Amino acid sequence: MYGTYSLEDLTVSSTARALGLDNRPVSSRHFDNLELTNRFLQSLPFGVTITSVYRSPAVNSAVGGSSSSQHMNGLGMDLVPHGMSNEELATWLWANRASYPELDQVIWYTHKAHVHIGICPVGATNCVSGAPRG
Numbered sequence: 389m390y391g392t393y394s395l396e397d398l399t400v401s402s403t404a405r406a407l408g409l410d411n412r413p414v415s416s417r418h419f420d421n422l423e424l425t426n427r428f429l430q431s432l433p434f435g436v437t438i439t440s441v442y443r444s445p446a447v448n449s450a451v452g453g454s455s456s457s458q459h460m461n462g463l464g465m466d467l468v469p470h471g472m473s474n475e476e477l478a479t480w481l482w483a484n485r486a487s488y489p490e491l492d493q494v495i496w497y498t499h500k501a502h503v504h505i506g507i508c509p510v511g512a513t514n515c516v517s518g519a520p521r522g
């Protein structure tokens with residue numbers, strides 16, 4: 389376990405900072421979902437650098453995010469793993485998916501520096517889908 393992440397870690401956004409956009413969660417469901425995301429991150433057996441978790445609608449729009457992005461619910465995350473490549477992280481999550489039933493989506497990009505992960509754990513609010521999208 390690699391420790392707990394702060395609210396600042398879970399709301400970091402270079403785009404929000406550069407454009408002067410507010411990226412603070414506004415509802416209790418956001419905070420509850422961010423706690424579930426924090427638990428997921430803590431369960432990973434390796435460290436990660438968070439590049440994005442929660443995105444306000446304005447920040448999501450500014451980065452060109454999907455209108456149904458789990459980031460706006462606090463359940464999507466863009467991560468850079470420590471000690472492995474992005475491809476290795478995506479492969480590891482696929483191989484260990486039975487241990488992570490909350491996984492909804494894993495996207496490994498060949499042209500980006502991060503892996504996108506979406507989760508839909510028990511107790512989450514406003515999950516995009518009821519079944520893993522893959």
